[in-house]
Amino acid sequence: MIDVNKLLDLLTYQKDDPILFNSAFFFYFFAIFLLFYLAVGRSKEGRVWVFTVFSLYFFYKACGYYVGLVILSAIVDFNLSRWIYNTENNTRRKGLLALSIVLNLGLLFYFKYTDFFIGMINDMQLGKIQPLHLLLPIGISFYTFENLSYTIDVYRKEFPPVNNFMDYLFFLSFFPKLMMGPIVRAADFIPQIAKPYELNSEDIGKGLYLIMAGLFKKVVISDFINQNFVQYIFDDPSKHTGLECLLGVYGYAMIIYCDFSGYSDMALGIARWTGFKIPPNFDSPYQSSNITEFWRRWHISLSSWLRDYLYIPLGGNRKGKVRQYINLGLTMLIGGFWHGASWNFIFWGGLHGTALAIDKVRIDWLKKKGGGVGGLGGGLLKFFGVLFTFHFVCFCWVFFKAATFHDSWALLHQVFYDFQPGVWLELYNGYTAVFWVMLLGFVLHFLPRKSEDLTEGMLAKMPVVASVVVMVIFIWLLVQVKSSQPMMPIYLQF
Template sequence: MIPAAEGIGQKLQALLTYDSTSPLIFSSGLFLFLFAGFLLVYSAFRRAPTARIVYVILFSLYFYYKSSGIYFLLLLFAAASDYWIARGIYLARFAWLRRTLVALSVAVNLGMLGYFKYTNFLVDISNQLFGQGFLQFQNIFLPVGISFFVFQSMSYTIDIYRRQLTPLDNWTDYLFYLSFFPQLVAGPIVRARDFIPQIRQNPVVITRDMFGMGVFLILTGLFKKAIISDYISLNFVDRIFDEPLLYSGFECLAGIYGYALQIYCDFSGYSDMAIGIALLLGFRFPKNFDAPYKSATITEFWRRWHISLSTWLRDYLYISLGGNRKGRLRTYGNLLLTMLLGGLWHGAAMRFILWGALHGVALALHKLWLRVVPGAKATGREMHVWSRALGIFFTFNLVCLGWLMFRAESMQTVTLMLHQIFYNFNAPLIPQVVAGYAGVFALIAAGYLLHLMPGRVDAAAQRLVVHAPMVLQIVMAAAMIWLVMQIKSSEIQPFIYFQF
């Protein structure tokens, strides 16, 4: 009996202790088990909003602790700081005081983000410029999700400053908004004005369509993340990017196209699961991805990719810089600066800055193209079929060039892979490579085929799951979990955007 008791104690300790090598993520068996138990208790608070809010906050803080350890205190700090600053902004009688307080909120949030995200980068640059040892700093841990909850918190105070939102009277409601676990660590970035009205709904309403759509999104998210993204990453993409000189140009090109699918399936898979889990709890999140590789222009791509971030950058950065109200040159400059800062948001490295610059220049050139070329269109929906096909081909390859810089560990890797593609393509090896990685290429083909299918096919699949009997939905979920367990690797693969 003693060894059994010790085993239970060790499991309980592991359940309550943060382990940096095993973060709690949506695609893990542990989360699915915990969430099932969470739902059972959650249903008991359907008509008790205060108890429900406290219960969800506690689970959210536990979820974040299991993802980032003691750094969950940062989340509490951000929630307390912006809650009181926002009330001060709303109550301030003088414009200068309101401006000072919103500047304080931005400074606190960006200061926190800057310290944890960019200190290592700045120290490395300083040591390269002035010699190793010029600055000595311990490697700073980047808390999971800090880029997301900082942007959410900033949007709250800025909206109140702009008189677009009234501050909350209850701090627990704000903590609920900021810590809500489905979108906490990798988005979507949910605006306060969209989410706050849903917090104290009484009773919580979860319609049959909401439940069915939640199940559908969770299943598709699991399929994208744990089956497509993780498999092609571990068995092909990572190998190519780690040692590009060991592979032909065709394999390097396939690795880039594979990574384009991997990052889409990884990130949109997380968003699907986050939106689906929120629906099962009675909350609606905005759509975060809309088949971005169907885009026929770079402008359309950014209307379809990471929609919550692109609209955040538009509303709180691009428009604040002047948007398109200060003349053409200023408009192009604002686009470039917005995307440069968007690249820097993704990571503290030169490759992310160059990735942002590529997209900024492309967006500016497309805006210029729309102005000077008669009949030029902003999106593929407005184009003739052949123009749209050419636009999709060009846009996709431009985006993939960006993904090469985004994924490579250094610019040297970028150079090596481009060299292999242009000078060592080795086309005769293609049949052998495809045969050797048959499973990988089959999943890549299936992933792109599913992605490019007409929207009506996706809508039909949604209706099939949404209107299926609950027993069949449970069977589908069990089958998907079984499939994930058969294919997944022995190690948990964190979501790519956890590191941003």
């Protein structure tokens, strides 16, 4: 007999158990969604309605009644964009755009930064305000930026507004990218809605590869390293030797990449299976030989958004070198603040902004000199460039991950003043599996692109039945090694 209470608990929002791509409930959700979606596959309106309803339910399962914020945001920006587009008076158009920016950022600031500024006021003894302890709606940072890019593009007349509200709600609520991105531009997504739903072997193979790769990164690599080693280090760095702390930082570098890029891969794969192509969000970022290249490869949708809607409007590189460096610094400071209401994130953004400005000086110097070094010398420079860039990024991750500045400096203090390399063998014996999984993660990360293309090609050549069998076997194997409790994705908090 069916236990109604358990069924209701399963189907309704549970604060401590939100829906995740790597949770058992999601596989049932996705299977049922696919059945309905395939049933209406020939109807554009049917696909939009099925996808939107399932997306809103997905969001409800992720953060409860905050699903209303997505609907409200869609209503506001759908109408404001149309008014902007149809208004010829420039002053009124600017006013409507300003209203859209204020409403979107106001909503984001209220939920994400109110307690941060209350804390600042209290710390400076300018008042005694009780913090609101607001629950951050999942995905608000991502769909806020999507709303802003849409209205700004319409204002610039780069993209005409949609005429059908359901199309816009579908775009904004699209569940594969709703919780953790990528940040998708309306101009890239909305034109695909009207296209017939057709899948070829490449779509099936690519989607299957991305979903399996994403699950492997998240469940096998990220969760395992985090749960069995890194979280102990960052809980209290002062209790660990410098060698342990350094390995913990290397581990976190792999964790945050596999966690976030894993979810992005799954989003791209699910979208591909449903007839949509979303631009990639990561491109082997730790292979970068300088910090400028790193930001072309890391969280591509955010870095390109900041470039197009913040850095360039600030003046970009059009107002002299000094102004360019200031613009880079401001852009990255704001990018750091976007990640969360914490001085650690702001400092992290400031470090990257400073590094980008210095790298621009290097690039300009090389241009004046007539280019880089070729041959063996160029290869060595690239190798050491990758090594330096990776360690600079890892240094910055310390501030990104640590709960406080005190913890950040405590970890760095251990690395520089209490390294104790002699504990290596004892450490290896205690965390053998963790270190091998870390090594596996880095080896896979540095494999050439050809290996990925080869795997995708093999999967694309398989018949549909074989693809289903491979997916089922892969999920069964995943269940055998995954932790009993799904670990929350890192970027869920942003």
